[in-house]
Amino acid sequence: MTPPPKPAERILLEEMFAAAVAAAKPGAAQIAAHLPPLPKGRTVVVGAGKGAAAMAAALEEVLRDRAPDRGITGVVVTRYAHGAPTRAIRVIEAGHPNPDTASQQAAARILGLAEGLAEDDLLICLISGGGSALMALPAPGLTLQDKQTVNRALLRSGATIDEINCVRKHLSAIKGGRLAAAAWPAPVLTLMVSDVPGDDPAVIASGPTVGDPTTREQALAILDRYGIDVPAAVRAHLLSPASESPKPGDPRLSTNTGIMLSTPQDALDAAAAVARRRGYTPVILGDALEGEARDVAKAHAAIARQVGEQEQPAPAPCVILSGGETTVTLKGDGRGGRNAEFLLALAVALNGAPGIWALAADTDGIDGVEDNAGAILTPDTLPRAAALGLSASAYLDNNDSYGFFSALNDLLLTGPTRTNVNDFRAIVVTSQDSSG
Incomplete structure (x- = not known):
């Protein structure tokens, strides 16, 4: 019938x-318009978010046309079933909205790639919404289970995305500017698809390459405001100055450039x-x-x-x-x-x-x-x-x-x-x- x-x-x-969805997908031409000349050293690509795999595929298309003889390497992490075919950039699929072991393993690989860079290299970061859960690397002294417990409670609490990401950044070894700080002195180019009100780069995927204006005190206040009972290790971590994130103006972030490709x-x-x-x-x-x-x-x-x-x-x-x-x-x-x-x-x-x-x-x-x-x-x-x-x-x-x-x-x-x-x-x- x-x-x-x-x-x-x-x-x-x-x-x-x-x-609306088509307008939110950055293509090869849009990415090409913002790429600088390739460096003398290595070009390494990392990324996280629901659009990370598609962005990686588009970037590979640009680089094959622009510099077919120059190799690139990298890893991006996206949500399960959100992958896209790539050649040189490895795509890892992981859990969202709750991080899982794959999220932690991908984040560790991404941070490791950044830590091995030098001044003549270039780190290209492909960041889109969902990256906070997908790239989950607990701060020293915390476990993935600690982060999962806090994340689930925040998602059920009615907290805003800005509040949720404030907490996430202070429980992470990679968010809140820490990824870019690890790559210093290599220049960092961050290409972003915004999923947050106001298009604030420090909030998109919890700003792994952007100085964090929020504080650990604010993170604690958010948990208290919503009555979230966190593991003892989490509260102890947030009470320690070691949990503080790199701030705007940090010299390790001075070589960063951020470009917004798509917005709401x-x-x-x-x-x-x-x-x-x-x-x-x-x-x-x-x-x-x-x-x-x-x-x-x-x-x-x-x-x-x-x-x-x-x-x-x-x-x-x-x-x-x-x-x-x-x-x-x-x-x-x-x-x-x-x-x-x-x-x-x-x-x-x-x-x-x-x-x-x-x-x-x-x-x-x-x-x-x-x-x-x-x-x-x-x-x-x-x-x-x-x-x-x-x-x-x-x-x-x-x-x-x-x-x-x-x-x-x-x-x-x-x-x-x-x-x-x-x-x-x-x-x-x-x-x-x-x-x-």
């Missing part, structure tokens, strides 16, 4: 997300261009929105209603776009990432308002730890759920957004995209009256 054709609004949502704003701009071509007015709320997913959803629902009822900030047909990284404080035992939770909370807040469609998804293709990128909301989401005996509010209370949208066949399944500029949200308002 032939399935019914997709509604135009759903097609628009999917096209905008595809454009690039993804939103690409989606906005698709909307304009389809006759919709795009309204970009921002690329760095943070907060509890359900609270951000309530604000988006109010804006969508304002479009329909008051034609503000733009008249329908309109597309409301936003990026950033929300958080979820887990209280139930359901399944689902922050994007599906945002969408379920949006459905509850809209309460069946007509003429409103929405998509929320992570640009890496994985929402949290599930197999979906996110989900899609339609004007009849709540009636269809009710017909199946599903209560949107009950599913939201149980943090089971995955189960809710799976039952409706409205999960967005893309597989790994091999890039990451964080969350993407699009709300299509087609009705002039969404008062519902």
